[in-house]
Amino acid sequence: MRNPLADKVVGIKPSGIRKFFDVVSEMPDAISLGVGEPDFDTPWHVREEGIYSLERGRTFYTSNAGLMELRTAISRYLYKKLDLHYDPKTEIVVTVGGSEGIDLALRAMLNPGDEVILPEPAYVSYAPCVTLAGGNTVTINLQEKNRFKLTAEELLDAITDRTKILILSYPNNPTGAIMTREDLEPIARIIQEKDIFVISDEIYSELTYGKNHVSIASLPGMQERTVVINGFSKAFAMTGWRLGYAAGPELIMEQMIKIHQFAIMAAPTTSQYAGVEALANGEDDVQEMRTSYNQRRRFVLDQFKQMGLQCFEPEGAFYMFPSISEFGMSSDEFATRFLEEEKVAVVPGTAFGECGEGFLRVSYAYSLEELKEALGRMAEFVRRLRAKKQAGDANRG
Amino acid sequence: MHNAILKMLENNSRIDLHDLAVMMGTDEAVIVEEIEKMEKDGVICGYPTLINWDKTTEEKVSAMIEVRVTPQRGQGFERLAERITNYPEVKAVYLMSGGYDFLVSLEGKTLKEVSMFVTSKLSTLDAVAGTATHFVLKKYKDHGIILIDKPQSSRMKVTL
Ligand SMILES: Cc1ncc(COP(=O)(O)O)c(C=O)c1O
Numbered sequence: 001m002r003n004p005l006a007d008k009v010v011g012i013k014p015s016g017i018r019k020f021f022d023v024v025s026e027m028p029d030a031i032s033l034g035v036g037e038p039d040f041d042t043p044w045h046v047r048e049e050g051i052y053s054l055e056r057g058r059t060f061y062t063s064n065a066g067l068m069e070l071r072t073a074i075s076r077y078l079y080k081k082l083d084l085h086y087d088p089k090t091e092i093v094v095t096v097g098g099s100e101g102i103d104l105a106l107r108a109m110l111n112p113g114d115e116v117i118l119p120e121p122a123y124v125s126y127a128p129c130v131t132l133a134g135g136n137t138v139t140i141n142l143q144e145k146n147r148f149k150l151t152a153e154e155l156l157d158a159i160t161d162r163t164k165i166l167i168l169s170y171p172n173n174p175t176g177a178i179m180t181r182e183d184l185e186p187i188a189r190i191i192q193e194k195d196i197f198v199i200s201d202e203i204y205s206e207l208t209y210g211k212n213h214v215s216i217a218s219l220p221g222m223q224e225r226t227v228v229i230n231g232f233s234k235a236f237a238m239t240g241w242r243l244g245y246a247a248g249p250e251l252i253m254e255q256m257i258k259i260h261q262f263a264i265m266a267a268p269t270t271s272q273y274a275g276v277e278a279l280a281n282g283e284d285d286v287q288e289m290r291t292s293y294n295q296r297r298r299f300v301l302d303q304f305k306q307m308g309l310q311c312f313e314p315e316g317a318f319y320m321f322p323s324i325s326e327f328g329m330s331s332d333e334f335a336t337r338f339l340e341e342e343k344v345a346v347v348p349g350t351a352f353g354e355c356g357e358g359f360l361r362v363s364y365a366y367s368l369e370e371l372k373e374a375l376g377r378m379a380e381f382v383r384r385l386r387a388k389k390q391a392g393d394a395n396r397g
Numbered sequence: 398m399h400n401a402i403l404k405m406l407e408n409n410s411r412i413d414l415h416d417l418a419v420m421m422g423t424d425e426a427v428i429v430e431e432i433e434k435m436e437k438d439g440v441i442c443g444y445p446t447l448i449n450w451d452k453t454t455e456e457k458v459s460a461m462i463e464v465r466v467t468p469q470r471g472q473g474f475e476r477l478a479e480r481i482t483n484y485p486e487v488k489a490v491y492l493m494s495g496g497y498d499f500l501v502s503l504e505g506k507t508l509k510e511v512s513m514f515v516t517s518k519l520s521t522l523d524a525v526a527g528t529a530t531h532f533v534l535k536k537y538k539d540h541g542i543i544l545i546d547k548p549q550s551s552r553m554k555v556t557l
Contacts, residue, residue, distance in 0.1 A: 017557065024554050034555035124557045173557075291401075295420035302419040345555050352557075368416065 012128045017351040020335060024345045032345040032366075033374050036173060038237035038318070039365040042274070043285040046236060049277035050270045058269055064261040066094025066245070067272045073279040074245050082205065082215045084228065086247040093257050094245050094267045094275075098203040098231040100260070101246035103129045105199045105227040106165070108255040110135040114164040119150045120353030121321070123173045123201070138163070141355035144323065147312055148177035152186040159190070165197050168216060171204035174352045174361035175321040176297075176314020181214045188219040197252075198226040203244070204317040206235035206286050209294040211315060217247075224249050227256075232271075234317075235286055236278040241271040293318050296364040296371060303375045307382050318365045321349065325358040327385050335360060341384075342377040398423075402431055403440070407541075410444040449544050451536070457504060459488075459536075460511050463529040464499040464519065474498065477524045486514055497529070508532065 024030055041047075065071065071088035078084040086092050095101045102125060110116070110133040118126050119140040127137045140158050142148045150168065168187075170179045179187075191198055198216055205213040217226035231244025244267075246256060297314065304311045304322050311322035324334050331348035339345055347363075349356025364371060398421075405417055414432075418425040435441045450457040466477060474492055481490050481501060489502035501519070505511040515530050537545050 015557070017555075021555055030554065032554040035552060036556045037552065039552070295405075298422050299416060299420050347555060347557065368412075368420075372416075 008131060008134075012131055015124055015351060017124075017347065020332070020339075020348065020351075023336070023339060027339070027343060030339060030343045030345055031370065031374050031377075033362045033364070033371070034345040034347050035363050035365060036319075037239040037365065038234060038289065039367065040237040040289055042236065042238050042241070043278070043282060045281060046238070046274050046278045046285075050241070050274035053270055053273035058273060060269065062094075062266045062269050062272055064266055065092065065257050066267055067269075067276065070094055070272050070276050070279075071245075073276055074247070077279050078228070078230075078247060082202075082213065083218045084215055084223070084247065087250070090250040091253050092245055092247045093253060093260055094243070094272060095231070095260065096242045096244070096264055096267050097233060097239075098201060098229045098244040099125060100264065101227075101229040101231070101244050101256075102126065102199065102201060103132070104256040104259050105229065105246060105248070105252070106130055106133040106135065107259055108252055109133075109165060109197060109199075109227075111164075113162060115160060115162040116165045116167060117155065117158045117163060117196075118167050119154070119169075121148070121172075121174050121349060121356040121359070122167070122169055122352055124351065126167050126169075126201075135164070136162075139353060139355075141353075142175075142177075144312055144321075144359075148172060148175040148321070149179050149183050150187060152190055155187060155190055159194055159196070163194065163196055165199055166191060167199050167201065169201040171202075171208055171213065171316025173204065173317055174319050174347070174349065174356070176317045176319045177312075178208055178211065178213065178314075178316040180211055181219070184214060184216050184219060188216055188222050191225060192221050196225070198222070199229065200226055201229045203229065203231050204234050205230060207290060207293060207318060208316040209290070209297060213316070227252055232275055232278055236282050237285075237289065238271075238274070238278065241268070241274060243267055243271040243275050293364065296366070296368065299368065300362065300364045300371060300375065303371075303379070307375075307379045309382065318363055320362040320364065321359050322362060323359055327382075327389065331357055331359060338378070338381055342381050344374045344377050344381075399431060399435065399440070402428065403435070406432075406441070447540050447542055449536070451544075456506050458506065458508055458511050459533040460503045460505075460515075461531045461533065462501040462503060462515060462519065463497040463531070464501055464525055465527040466498040466524050467526045469524050472524075477522065480522065481519070484514070484518065486511075 071092045071094060074092055075086050075088040078086055106129050112134040114135045115138050116130045116135045117140060118137050119142050130137045138158050140154050170177060200216050202215055215228060217223045217228050227246055227248035229246050232238040232241060300320055301313060309322045311320055314320060327334060331350045335346055335348040347361040349359030349361060401421060405412060414428050415425050418428045468474060478490055481487055486503055486505055487501055488504050491500045493500050503511055515528055519525060520528050
């Protein structure tokens with residue numbers, strides 16, 4: 001038999017984290033701070049609208065780009081929240097999660113050999129999608145001392161003649177970092193000078209604590225070179241509905257919609273009706289969830305402080321990215337031992353790029369009780385490691 | 398600040414005040430002071446525990462009683478309401494709009510005990526013109542808390 005597989009796909013290395021996942025799934029009694037989705041159920045009125053749409057027999061395909069009603073609501077929402085202006089007829093496509101939007105944008109824009117700049121640590125799907133779209137990923141190792149923001153110098157260093165796209169992902173998974181308007185301005189200048197495009201994944205845009213999210217597309221001259229990715233998963237606790245959207249200049253969106261039309265047809269109809277309700281009446285739910293995440297963010301940060309774990313203060317998403325470099329072991333080793341010895345799952349920073357070495361991703365999308373239990377075990381684990389290290393140092397000394 | 402504290406306490410009155418302070422980004426002393434003030438002002442009226450008695454060996458019957466009232470000259474509803482609140486078996490008294498005047502929530506050991514209370518005590522009050530007693534068969538949700546068994550969360554342990 002011939003080899004049935006495509007080299008490009010086989011060449012994508014399975015996420016190193018798979019092994020770790022397998023161990024976790026075989027430990028039913030393990031508790032976890034490892035989940036990248038909200039702990040809230042989707043607000044009831046939104047679920048009800050999905051149910052109602054089924055009752056009324058809304059069980060057909062929608063138009064390829066999505067229900068006009070939903071695209072109009074998205075357009076209004078983006079204007080109100082982020083000062084973005086998109087024509088619902090030509091500049092917005094409703095997708096199967098932000099995930100699909102990322103894939104569409106890359107496939108619509110990349111020619112073989114084009115380079116995509118990817119600041120890491122980053123969400124895991126970008127690099128494989130770049131590969132599948134025929135591009136090459138050029139990574140930037142973001143620095144904790146810069147609060148994991150992308151700086152102008154880092155960007156300039158990474159740009160070559162082949163650079164076509166910068167992927168920008170703030171508020172960030174896994175670091176919780178955000179970028180303010182002042183942070184984005186120099187980046188936007190370089191993007192325009194060097195004639196590059198931006199895919200801006202703003203899926204956590206509703207989850208910032210203190211400063212409101214600013215979309216790079218809202219900066220002068222940037223809308224025409226940016227594809228904004230967003231969705232319902234994180235803002236409205238709707239991960240399982242698989243509903244997101246992309247917005248950008250018609251020139252690009254036309255091609256993205258073409259791929260979407262042939263590969264997906266349309267996003268799930270039930271989810272789209274629920275999405276209309278979420279945008280129309282979900283503002284209070286978002287506010288309530290944001291407040292609750294913020295309270296837990298403060299709690300976890302305080303716990304780390306008490307443990308003496310170094311962690312910069314994240315201002316977005318629902319993750320902490322504490323440093324474990326003091327223990328002289330890899331992230332993977334720390335996470336594996338923590339799981340084995342204390343039965344708590346956290347994600348090694350290296351799952352999000354090599355520069356995540358020395359860090360852990362800790363999600364605080366858990367109840368206060370769960371956080372207390374898990375962080376209590378973490379304090380114990382850390383105390384034990386330090387005691388052992390001290391004993392070792394004393395022996396050597 | 399007050400409302401934020403109240404919201405947290407309403408969900409969990411046993412929350413550790415240090416944790417509460419951390420989560421609100423303030424000091425424990427501030428929280429303690431605010432709570433004491435709200436207790437004194439009658440904003441916080443108590444910290445009862447929500448118990449699902451169906452899961453205990455204790456026999457309990459609860460009922461909702463609609464009470465229609467002939468208001469007494471110069472007294473309005475207040476005097477009667479006050480009298481009704483004095484009975485220890487009465488758990489709640491509300492003045493209502495609509496087809497009747499008071500809704501009285503009652504708890505007793507047996508159906509008979511509750512019925513006796515209504516016929517011998519409540520209905521005999523001067524201003525009471527009539528009552529309708531509704532026994533509670535099952536409580537599904539109380540004080541915002543779902544009492545029936547919920548399906549376990551289907552969230553996975555680790556996702557990226
Ligand atoms: C940064 C980032 N982008 C996109 C996604 C995908 O979200 P969706 O559920 O909308 O596909 C995630 C999910 O974890 C994410 O963290």
